[in-house]
Amino acid sequence: MTISMEQKQEYYEALVKKDSTYDGIFFAGIKTTGIFCHPTCTARKPKFENCQFYLTAEEALLAGFRPCKICHPMSFPHDIPEEVKQLVTAVEEHPEKRWQESDFRELGLHSATARRKFKTVYGMTFVQYARSRRMGLAFKEIENGGKVIDQQVATGYESASGFNDAFTKIMGNPAKKTAIKVLNANFISTPIGQMMSISDEEYIYLLEFADRRGLEREIERLRLKLNARIIPGQNKTNELLEQQLGEYFKKERTTFDVPLFRMGTPFQKKVWQILEEIPKGEVWSYKDIAEKLGNKNKVRAVGNANGANQLAIIIPCHRVIKTNGELGGYGGGLERKKYLLALEK
Structure with a gap:
């Protein structure tokens, strides 16, 4: 918030x-x-x-900050077990790493025990911590450009390679010449948290909440599918998106007309098209959408397609609920789903 x-x-x-x-x-x-x-x-x-x-x-980590070694903010007021200290140190040495079971063994740790202690002390899983740290570095690059690497090295890190790697593994190498597309990444502030957009002069390719679980993989899939590189930068399409989102949250806009690039299967695109037909202020169930597709047994497939939507709010997957009236899931979190539905009513 x-x-x-x-x-x-x-x-x-x-x-x-x-x-x-x-x-x-x-x-x-x-x-x-x-x-x-x-x-x-x-x-x-x-x-x-x-x-x-x-x-x-988690928000601080996603913003690119690392925990203070003096006050240990994530664990205060708990004592920190040695296994947890090892894991935090290891993440800081290689912040771009995606952890595997073998990595725990190399540290001489029993992964299940170490993970359990980490969750007890920090209130988040180790995977969540490592991911947030990795994404935070990439996000910091987007906000500040290359200057952040110099800043991080100046404040205690021996090498900029981890920061370059964290950005490159997610966004691609902007210097690579074989790319057929260059996309721009930006952050947009909203009343319910920061959102990330990826766009070019023609389309919006992605709009997600910055703390969404799985966002890192979404970005990578998009980049690889389009053979693109993603760099910080503003463009006219994103400017229009920011303007229309601002109007939406002020209740001055009910529909969006920004140009969208929908990357999905033919079935997913059919589901997303129906989502865009749901009137503002109304909710439809997964079953309703399956029936509109002509097959009431496609409820699960509709749910999967709904969850695969990469254009949050604009393609209103938040307007879909369970058949029994329960809200169901939402990639941005249930509190945000409640907020958006209340805003639209």
Whole structure:
């Protein structure tokens, strides 16, 4: 959720005063050092303009910040088991890595035990932590361009290779000459969190919440399918998207007319076409959509196609619910689904 300026001032005051009543309420990302802390950290306090505030540790990680070694914000006030310290250190040494069972064995760790302890201390799975750290580095590149690598090396890292790798493995190498497409990645702020768009001068290819599980794979599939490279940059298509999303959240717009590139199977595209026919303020069930396709037994397939939608909000998969009236799943999270349905009513 968006943090208001009033809340930011309140959180900054708590940070300066080391107010323990705010521990666990927010996390402070420090732009000048690239770390994030909990409110009672004993490190020197930054200026207000050098702080970014987050409600969860995952948000701070996705923004490209790493945990402070002084206050250990993710585990406070717990003691940190040695296995967990090892894992965090290993992630920082190779932030671009996708972890396998063999990696745990190389560290001399029993993976199930280490994962369980990690979840107990940090409140998130190790896979979630490693993914958020990896994605955060790539996202930071998008926001700041190549300068972030120099900043990270200057604040304690020996090599920029991990940061280059984290970006390249997800977005592709922008210097590679064989690409037939160059796509631009941007972030769009909304009242329910940051969204990421991928576009060019002709189409919007992807619009997802930045913390969506599986987003990394979505981006890679898109890039590989189109033989594209993704680099930070603005274009007229994304400018139009930002404008229309802003109008949507202000209740000034009910439909979108940005040009979309729908990458999917013929069946998925049929489902998405029906999704776009659902009137604002209404919900249809998976069964309703299956029947419109002419086969009421396609409910599961409709659900899978709904989940494969890469153009959140614009193709309104949030308007689909279970036959029994329950909300069902949503890639952006159920709270966001509730918010969008309430907004549209």
